[in-house]
Amino acid sequence: MSFIEIVLGILQGADVTAEVTFFGLLYAVPFAVLAGVLQHFSTGAARWAITALIEFWRSTSVIVLLYVFYYSLPAFGIELSAVAVGAMVLGLNAGAYSSQSVRAALQSLDRGQCEAGLALGLNRFAVLRWIELPQALRKMIPTFVNEAIQLIKGTALVSLITLTDMTFRAKQIAQSTYDPVAIYSGLLLCYLMVCYPVTLLGRHLERSTGKLGERVNEL
Amino acid sequence: MEPERTERRTLVVEFTQKADSRAAVLIEGVSKWFGTFQALDKVSLNVAVGERLVICGPSGSGKSTLIRCVNQLETHDEGRIVVSGAELRPGMRGLAEVRRDVGMVFQQFNLFPHLSVLDNCTLALRRARKIPKDAANQIAMEKLERVHIAEQAKKYPRQLSGGQQQRVAIARALCMKPKIMLFDEPTSALDPEMVKEVLDVMTALAKEGMTMICVTHEMGFAREVADRVVFMDKGAIIEEAAPQKFFGNPEHDRTKQFLKQLLH
Amino acid sequence: MSFDLAFAVEIIPRVLEGIGNTILVGILSFIGATLLGFLWEMLRRSNRWVRPIVQFLVDAIRSTPALVQIYFLFFVLPYYGVVLPAILVGIFGLSFYYSGYISEVFKAGIEAVPAGQSEAALSLGLNRWDTVMYVVAPQMLRNIAAPLGAYSIGILKSTPLLAVIAVPEMLGSAFDVASDTYRYAEPMFIAGVLFLLLALIAAFLVGTLERRLGLLGTSH
């Protein structure tokens, strides 16, 4: 098999990689915004509960959790498809990390912004929806981009729970062809093609939304 | 210059007395604590419809706290506050409606940086008053013209000077057609050369009969515009008088001391 | 097949057999990643021909999955005749993957030291190396303590990746139990609980350590 054939073979798994990424984002973004907002506004027991939920997703190891959900949940009567398990575990993990920057961005907003909105007669929800969230989400775009990369890369793990993504295809090819250099370089290349542009985008966004005018140490 | 102003003064005093029966703001025995620190100590103050009130006093005397109680950005712990007929209570329903009748201008402008000047002005019209976009834009442009900044409507706040930003903030508040305007040191954060453009807008507003409560140390403005000046110290109102009396012949030593400091 | 709690409790000691390797791999990988990350950052700052190459390397490391990098090392090295114990390959893999992130931590930490500091040192006649070692690095330490601590936990949570190349760490032990008993639910569940506890304890220890060393708080 030529290198090109190997790469094309690997790319047959791109649809599963894309599918898990897409559904993962569907979990990640709403969870990040909801959890960040709730953590920012809640107090007492409610805050404790939402913090515990976020910390659970931040403190667990994705790979271990994939196995737990895939193998252990059915024993409790919860049957989820492998795609659902992959998307949920990867998505909520990325979402939990992002929720912390949603909360931080909300906290770092000037109190005057909320006060000005209230003084105009907007209710608290309208202030959140039209004044605070637009500003907070703008600050968080770099974080979201970086978490999206984590999510895409994380999808390689779903090959371990039988999904036929790019990594799974590579291992399949490796069973019939002994050419590890070509197969695994090809696999690295496939992920690189998807993630490298996003990494550069994230780097650019971080720089352009970062503190302008602050000089870089010239060492 | 002098006679003209005295004339206007008499007119205003008559008007104020007539209007007294329907107070715009009624404050009775209001106290407020931050933890154990008492920021307001049994403050009572009535503001008539059409009246222009200036509040001054040293830093930390509770001026901001008092006017922020009027639109409940701070809640009071004791006493009564009635704003255009509605008594304000912590966590009350309909607070947003009351606030739409009370415009506020902040020391730090607090414009929304993610919105253009025009959108800053229309946000509350559209989201709180549910006015369609075109109509809201029209109202906003009218108010922006009134503060002489209509040509900047498409710009973003950070592209404007401090004085321009503060005039936008005034226009934004006026868009809601408030019955009362609150100003909390609107010129303190401005470079000296920009103070006048903001004070001019405020003076024009006063001449149109707007009910205004202004925390400010701009004594020229107070002399020209105020019907009454209130002096606060340590959370209490120490002295209140017409500007002529207040500046010419204050009763309390604290007031005299304060005015002397201001002049130096 | 329903969940057998008694069986789950019974297998805890067997799953725990791998914890020593988990911790060992975690610590060694963290050290390796920190050293490599520092090396990348120093190379990136060395000269303008090396800089774009190292920059691409760092971005490439961050743009490919850790799992795939580990597979690459594990299958490609023997092809060239380099046969290493799986645990070493795993430690190299994790060190390499995380070095991409840690180099960014060093970068941000250095950039957060005001430019005037290095300018002052250079104008006193210190060379670049001394300026880094005696002026910038001590100030940088405060900036990097918290993110480095976070990555140390991240590395610990990534150690179960090595199970896929048969390193006998804790997830590997759980798999051993599973294949011996033909039951997956309980061993995986126990592994999940144990890894969660381990991560929480580690986070607590790292936080305590940073506070003890007075490295937190006053960086800005």
Ligand SMILES: Nc1ncnc2c1ncn2[C@@H]1O[C@H](COP(=O)(O)OP(=O)(O)OP(=O)(O)O)[C@@H](O)[C@H]1O
């Ligand atoms: N949120 C708060 N928490 C605790 N104390 C507060 C708070 N807001 C105000 N204070 C205190 O209440 C007192 C009155 O504050 P206030 O802002 O009303 O003063 P001010 O007269 O407006 O002063 P300035 O001229 O400096 O604006 C001050 O001593 C201040 O420290």
Ligand SMILES: [Mg+2]
């Ligand atoms: Mg004040």
